[in-house]
Amino acid sequence: MSSKGNSANSVSCRRPDEGRILPGGVVGGLRSTLPGGVLPRRGAHRAWWPCAGAWGAPVRRRRGGLGSILPGGGMPGLGAHLAWWARARTSDALCLVAACRDDEGSDRAIARMAGCTVACLPLRRARRPDTTWSAQARAVVAVRLTAAGKSAISARSHPAGAAPMPPRPTPLVAALPATIPFVAPERTERDTGRPFLARLGANEGNLGASPAAMTAIQAASGDAWRYCDPECWPLRERLAMELGTKMDEIVVGPGIDGLLGLVVRIFAGAGAPVVSSLGAYPTFNFHVAGHGANLVTVPYRDDHEDLEALAAAARDAAAAIVYVSNPDNPMGTWWDASALGRFFDAVPEDTLIVLDEAYGETAPEGTLPPVDTSRPNLLRLRTFSKAYGLAGLRCGYGFGHRDLIAPFDKVRDHFGVNLVAQRAARAALDDRLWLAETVAQIAAARETIATIGHDAGLVPIASATNFVALDCGGDGAFAMNVLKALMAARIFVRKPMAPGLDRCIRVSVGRAEELEAFAAALPAALETARGTG
Known part of the structure; x- marks a missing residue:
């Protein structure tokens, strides 16, 4: 709980073995963890950090890094440069407090993967008169608030013997409607x-899948005990031949839907403006909301996605992403490749163009632009769910500049495209007739x-x-x-x-x-x- 006698920049802590609040946030050698605080000496290896909800375990500090920070849980050491981590949940914020060296990257990477914001200042080492090494740093508290205008952090201690709070979703997830894009x-x-x-x-492939794909599915069933190839190497190799690209310019995922979620996570994130057409594919909007980005929509014009208006909206909003389908869903209309080329040129270079070509195989000649992975802000997505008739296997792919493709390996589910899907998709590509x-x-x-x-x-x-x-x-x-x-x-x-x-x-x-x-x-x-x- 917050101490009324302290300012907004102080935290009161309870040590379970003493059962009392220590003013000023002094706990077992750990002083205030806000700006100006000093981390504990190496000898003071146990400290109590007040964590909201069910958290309240000892933080064991070791030279090699971070010990156990959750009841029954452990994390590997993050390196000798990492002083400590403490993560607190409050009703208003999800925050991460860290002290780290300027040249240590793993701590920040873990924070970002956890969906938190972290800011670090360099550590300085100094000898005390007693010759004991200590780490001194300014710990910067980076907070993602859920309500506008709130700037204070309320940290509550977990009194000994009190009933723990049940786990709660993040404020972002809690605010989302409990729906899915489609009623199946x-x-x-x-x-x-x-x-x-x-x-x-x-819009499934009701006409069925290729006999070659079906044969591959049956043959793969005996290998169902295996994990799939996490790199999707044979399928990417075959796609590179089909497209005339290099393998590192292709990413494979669990359908376009799965790739769209990764696109928003990688290139937009919380608060970023994202442009799409009003009434376009709803799963894209689902992912935009799920990652906390801000959706900007443009109405259709004459039952077509309005390319000029989309480009203008991307410029005006300084959009991170602009999403367009060609051919379009739900109207089925399309633009030819020359119109798309003008659209590409009109979109700012720092805006990612996501071109959804799920229906590209069924489009007239001249609809799909030539494959060109040199454009640094164009990502094109295709699928095996429509013309190939493999919707149930969930397999799609994207291609573009290698700098756009490389980040997917950092966050994707590497076993997300199963063994059967990979082999069936590769066989389907070979059955051109x-x-x-x-x-x-x-x-x-x-x-x-x-x-x-x-x-x-x-x-x-x-x-x-x-x-x-x-x-x-x-x-x-x-x-x-x-x-x-x-x-x-x-x-x-x-x-x-x-x-x-x-x-x-x-x-x-x-x-x-x-x-x-x-x-x-x-x-x-x-x-x-x-x-x-």
Whole structure:
């Protein structure tokens, strides 16, 4: 607890063996740990640091670094230059207090990996008259506050015998809604107790995967006991051949979704402005919120992502990231490579351009820009979930300048792309004939969906993806009623939710029998929606 007699720059501490508060923060040789404090002598190896909640274990100081700081827990020594660490949680802040040498980097790295902020000043060593070595430093308290205008730290001691506080999430996580970006069809089936007749809402590769990929999956099943290759070496080697790049210009991850989370973590972080289109892929927004970045959105223009407005917003906001999909989701529209080139040139050089090309394989010739990893602020993402039909295996990849790719190895889950996924993706890349046939089937299915919509009085929007957005001719409420009626008829579809786009429903390519079920259910769903209105 805070001592009323002390200033905001002092901390009161309780030693469990004495059961009393020591004014001025003097504990077992450890004086105030705020600016001006002196660290304990080597002989005073046990000190008590008041930690909020359940923390309150002895801090064992050794010459080699940090001993146990949590009950039953241990951390390796961080080097002889590290004096000590103490980490406190309060209701207002998550803070890290550190004293370290200017040339010691491991302490700061651990702090950042823990999601904290740390600032260090150089240590100075001096001999006392008693010839005992001591470390003297200014310990800088770096605090991430959760409420604007608060600047004081409230540190509470943990009285002996008191019930410990349960673990709590960080303020950032606690403030997030307990939701996921999508309601899965499986959830609806569980809630209703009825399976869908047609699964046309998730933009999956309903036409199936390559026979070569399926053979690789079966062959890999016998090796399921193995850990996967953490470097994804064979797959990256094959992708480098496919793209004409070098292996260190490619990162593989658990789908584009997993890579997007890493992108925000690496290049944006808490408080950073990030630009996207209003109504674009919601999982990107999910990661932006999850890492505490600030989302700046730009409306669509004529059902297209507005490249000029996105570039302008990136300049005005001094954005860390600007995110764009081409072809787009949820509308299915696209820009050609020349328009994207102008967009790249208009974005500031210190803003990372994230180009999501999940639907690149199904796009017309001339949509995808040439592969060029020399641009230092362009990261392109692709996946095996759409045209390749491997959504369930979760495998995607990014490529760009090697300086953009290298940081991923610092934070990614190195076993995040499993052995089966790596082998199946590599086999799928080799089956070029199958991919060409599948892309043709997707194009034909798009035409079928457009015809079904047109025959029912809806307006199909031209698409370069594996889905078609159908303009229902009303507002968002009417389109929602159409969607609900289709779901009641056991046809799974989705719809855009952003104003201006929400007049549409979005129908994924599916097998012939699924599209027939959709065609049969749509007229009745429209009639129900009109009656509801």
